[in-house]
Amino acid sequence: MTQQEWLARDFYAALGVPSTASAEEIKKAYRTLARELHPDANPHNTQVVERFKAVSEAYAVLSDPAKRKDYDRTRRLFRSGASARTGFPPEAGTTTTARAGSGGFEFGDLFGSRSPFTVGDPLGGLGDVLGDLFRRAGTRAASARPRRGSDVETETRMSFREAVAGMVLPLRVSGPMVCTSCHGSGSRPGTRQRTCPHCHGVGIEDRARTISVDVPPGVGDGQRVRIPAQGEPGLAGAPSGDLYVTVRVDPDPVFARSGDDLTVTVPVSFAELALGTVLSVPTLDGQVSVKIPPGAQSGRTIRLRGRGVAHRGTAVGDLLVTVEVAVPPELDHEAAEALRVYARAEESSGFDPRAGWAGRR
Missing domain, CATH: 1.10.287.110 (DnaJ domain)
Structure with missing residues (x-):
């Protein structure tokens, strides 16, 4: 040309x-x-x-x-x-007044x-x-001066427990990659001038591939994981860009998260709080027993050390167990009568659940 x-x-x-x-x-x-x-x-x-x-x-x-x-x-x-x-x-649309x-x-x-x-x-x-x-x-791109490849971003989704535990995730990606025939040179292998027939001298081709993404334990929703040199290939032998994977974490039906701490709310009855009880509470790796002292209030939180989220090289978070009274939507005759008896006894004892509230004496 x-x-x-x-x-x-x-x-x-x-x-x-x-x-x-x-x-x-x-x-x-x-x-x-x-x-x-x-x-x-x-x-x-x-x-x-x-x-x-x-x-x-x-x-x-x-x-x-x-x-x-x-x-x-x-x-x-x-x-x-x-x-x-x-x-x-x-x-x-251009007008000229003279022409060679x-x-x-x-x-x-x-x-x-x-x-x-x-x-x-x-x-x-x-x-x-x-x-x-x-x-x-x-x-052609293959004859351009060396230039680092662009970084690439993608997303992946995993469950709450997978994100907390960490995992090696196979990720399918597609996009420009170094030509497998000329290895990015743009020329036919073994020659200097002949154009590569596979990529037609561009040095880059579009193809799909599967890579392994090491998602560390404790990754949070929206956090990005960097995979070096897995982005777009560089030109003229320059290094490839990086791949950034944004992790989207599905909510869990039992646990929530606050930093490295896990939180769980356990429904209890009034009698269990008033008399005290031992609850079986779920953790990420099984059940543990939690003692609730007599007279515990609804909304009280008990901390279980070392039962939360672990990060590489850092301390493990805690599990925060919150007890919350569950009120039955209906009572049969026997239960209702027993509760009325209890209410009269409670009143006779002088207990007022709203004492001191809103200025009451």
Whole structure:
């Protein structure tokens, strides 16, 4: 491709994005098109292969901030008047008052000894800009300068008890990876110049893979786990980005969590609190017995040391057991009569449950 042909290409149009698109929008558009146009999904379709190459070329320039800046600047310079003086076709909607001869030429002629531009030319040193751009840009991602791959984020969901205990989680992810044929070089193995037939010189291909994520004990809802070097691959041998997995934890029907402490509410009867009792309370690894002293109040919390959430290298939290009176919705005749007898005895003893409350004496 000549330099003139290179500049005449609209890389934004190739990706289907406006020239004001953000880096994230450009990456998203490339991913979508790369999956849709990948030769593996369109065997024997030469038109799709050519478009895949064009999309890859466009992404190689627009994904690099320095190359994109030079590309945009050069296009603006030519729109401002270079088309009338070089024989380039103007963009749609542009009117020119003069046009050079119809014969084609290379940029080497334009900025060589026959160039009409001088050091003080109104295009602001366009020759230097283009020379630097062509030296650095290339047309494929594999020829780009080394650049670390982007970090990738995903989510996974697990039960409350899995999150507390920790686990090794198999995670299925898909996205750009280093080409398995050319190992990211973009060239056919054993050659320097021949384009890799598998990724068509991009050095990257989309594929799915399963990785093992070591979720540490005690991970909380919304917490992120970092897996180094499992993000998008770097360009030209640069390291890959990282993968960040956000953990979503389902609530548990029995336990709740407060930091490293577990909390559980145990329903009890009035008689159990008044007379005292021994309760069987669930923990993460079985049942334990908890003694409730006579006269304990509803809402009292008893702390069981070392029965909470464990973190790597830190102390284990506690289990906080809260007792709460459960009132029967209905009473049969015998129970109701017995309760009335108790209420009269309670009143005779002078007990007032609201004594001292709201200023009462």
